[in-house]
Amino acid sequence: MTTTASLPAPALTRILRHAGYETRIIVTNAEQLLVSLILPLLALGALTTTSVLDGIADTRINAATPGVLALALVSVGFTGQAIQTGFDRQYGVLRALATTPLGKSGLILGKITAVAIVALLHVAVLSTVAVFLGWQPKATFGWAVLIGVLGVITFTALGLLIAGTVRAQATLAITNIGLVLIAAIGGVLMPLTRLHDALAGFVQLLPSAALGEGMRDALAHGHINIQATIVLAGWALILVAAAIRNFRWEN
Template structure:
């Protein structure tokens, strides 16, 4: 007759897998982001105002397409910039200031897991943005080709990954106040002069040559190529992939928890 173990009534638990930890962190980050009123203004209100303004004004006239056809791809790219770069950069910077990241550093999540969790949160928020912006654009007469939509979705995800890594690189290496200034200024410059909303044809030749090398210009060109012509811009794709790889590696290497 066997002697009952003192621990017979206890359940054996195993550590969560890396994937489960990342998904849990992503769920937490997404919930926090969607409850933040300032984040929602940046993610939804600003892109909507941009879409309406570009559709109502002649800024994009003479490009061979209707105003809404030219505006919608750039505004969708702007959503990735707003949520991934500015939103995540500011949130992470202040999490770092108030010691939240220091506590996370004691968990098995690690830098790579933290970045992956934030990317998941950005993609959740971006999906909501795409639905809202596309619905409004459809009411304004936007009818993108199906093939272009299927091509544009992974390109937008790549853009979100790139800008998330860039935002985290800034938030993890400079002071929170500097992060706030850099990411807000970066949003303005990328949106106005970075080729993400306005195509290169609206700039001078020398400016257009410079803009195409930026991640904003590459994403803008990719989205317009996909949603206007169902075409993959190979050059812009390579540029964005290089930015994504460099920013991700740099964020993992130099990110500081406190």
């Protein structure tokens, strides 16, 4: 009598199954979900009650909302996933996955897919609040979706690259400080035209500025920003490849 070993599921099936698993973990962590919404909501309140974005669009809420949505994508993908994965790695939670057919690529792509699903919830909540405050997007919605997806891929991959290469405590510090810098001077909330020329010349090459400028052009002005899309797509490819190549299952 002979037995036949079961074959592993196709790669796409493995990725989608892991994405479902990761999604359940994220949505059941109510504390982390709230934390990833607090900073964007605070930013929305601050930007609509001050004159810092006056002249960017016809109203303050129209000027602020695209950047706030971009910040939410960064928050849930970059900070949230990096911290969770960093501590999972430190405590050996990922050790079992290392022995499965999922592999590093399946882990990374599954987590990115899960973040994209959860990001939809964040966008829905923030958009509802913004509409209540008078937001009227001059929308190229299809392009905004493309920019948003590229942003999720880019910043989730960056977070996983950090989480997979340094210790959890360092990941916590790096990503929290990084999120503050991205929000303050990374071109997400503040258009490049509001930054010092020397700083703007550097920041415009970063994925944060590409995400912020792309979302503003699509939702505040109804324009398609090809340059921002190319920059963001390039960063997405580089960071996904780097995360898959360098991710380590254990410290």
